[in-house]
Amino acid sequence: MFKKIFMFVCVLLLSSVLFCQAEKAEGISGKIITGYRVLTVGPAAKDSRFTVYRGDYIKFSYPEEFASLAFVMEELKYKDTLFPDPVKSPFFKMKAIGTYSFSLGELGGTITVVDLVRPNYTEVTADEAAELLKNLDPFILDVRTPGEYKQVHIEGTHLIPIQQLQA
16 A cells, blocks of 8 residues: 555656646746645736636735735635735635636736646546446545545545645
8 A cells, every 4th residue: 555655646746747847838827835826926916917727726925015915806706815925825726717807905917717638637527437436446645625525525535635745
């Protein structure tokens, strides 16, 4: 079992390096830091434009001179107070593709959410996944947050939130 997990983590690390290279080529914004996509907003950014993947957990980084700022993304019903240090701020999950306006105090802009498209990457429905699981005995690693895992998960999966895995 340990050997399976070790091999999986090695493959995951290699995939992460290749994934970061592909993101740059596709114009995906921000950097992944401890499992969160951190978007940096400049001090005079009245019209920032970011592109992220559906499913990303995003946080913001901005100059300390602004202290705490109100964050609003009305279309997704997100509203909270953020801080210059992303570690102290909440995250927001990008659940649906589209382009959404946001404000961060007097700053703001848009975030375009796109689907991940890769060769050898296939999305499956819940029914398709259930059918696959009938014929296989895979090691399934769930990398969602503990709250998401608690809501619903596949029996026998192993939870390691992406934030912990990346750390």
